[in-house]
Amino acid sequence: MKYWLVKTEPDECSIDDIGKAGDKGMVWDGVRNYQARNFLRDMNVGDHVFIYHSSCAKVGIVGLAEVIEEAFVDPLQFEPNSPYFDAKSTHEAPRWSAIKLRFIRKFSGVLTLQQLKQLPTLADNPLVQKGSRLSVVPFAKAEYQAVLKQLT
DNA sequence: GCCAACGTTGGC
DNA sequence: GCCAACGTTGGC
Numbered sequence: 309m310k311y312w313l314v315k316t317e318p319d320e321c322s323i324d325d326i327g328k329a330g331d332k333g334m335v336w337d338g339v340r341n342y343q344a345r346n347f348l349r350d351m352n353v354g355d356h357v358f359i360y361h362s363s364c365a366k367v368g369i370v371g372l373a374e375v376i377e378e379a380f381v382d383p384l385q386f387e388p389n390s391p392y393f394d395a396k397s398t399h400e401a402p403r404w405s406a407i408k409l410r411f412i413r414k415f416s417g418v419l420t421l422q423q424l425k426q427l428p429t430l431a432d433n434p435l436v437q438k439g440s441r442l443s444v445v446p447f448a449k450a451e452y453q454a455v456l457k458q459l460t
Numbered sequence: 461g462c463c464a465a466c467g468t469t470g471g472c
Numbered sequence: 473g474c475c476a477a478c479g480t481t482g483g484c
Contacts, residue, residue, distance in 0.1 A: 315481095315482085317482095340480095341467075341481095342467090343467095362481085362482060362483085363481080363482055363483080367482080367483070367484095421483080438464090438465080438483095439464070439465040439466060439481095439482095440465090440466085440482095441465075441466055441467075441480080441481050441482070443481085
């Protein structure tokens with residue numbers, strides 16, 4: 309099993325939205341960055357994924373989800389009216405992938421970016437590095453455990 | 461809303 | 473293949 313973190317703007321897809329989706333899960337689409345896409349394609353069913361709220365008042369990790377469907381073709385790339393439309397993507401060789409996530413738990417508070425930066429275990433993780441714009445981030449097991457430890 | 465940092469595009 | 477210009481991300 310592997311561990312990950314995905315960034316989301318709470319206006320678009322918050323931890324509560326994932327919670328409301330329940331057992332049927334929620335499609336995680338709209339990734340338009342190659343490095344992030346490659347990580348999506350590395351995800352397997354059962355992997356744990358931290359949910360991180362960005363571009364909001366309280367930036368940080370807010371909950372945990374699991375992968376219930378591995379990478380499939382993101383339909384939005386072929387939707388001309390979608391902000392995620394990509395005119396250069398073809399059905400023969402689709403550029404972008406999506407996954408499906410299912411809610412596991414919401415944390416009682418936000419584990420803020422400021423707090424995350426203070427965890428020595430996370431020092432090398434792109435999440436806490438200045439200027440990093442990666443929206444899908446791999447977590448080593450030790451990093452995953454270090455985050456969970458903050459939540460007791 | 462600002463702006464630094466980054467990824468992508470496209471002319472050459 | 474270089475690199476300037478541009479658009480986007482995301483913390484503050």
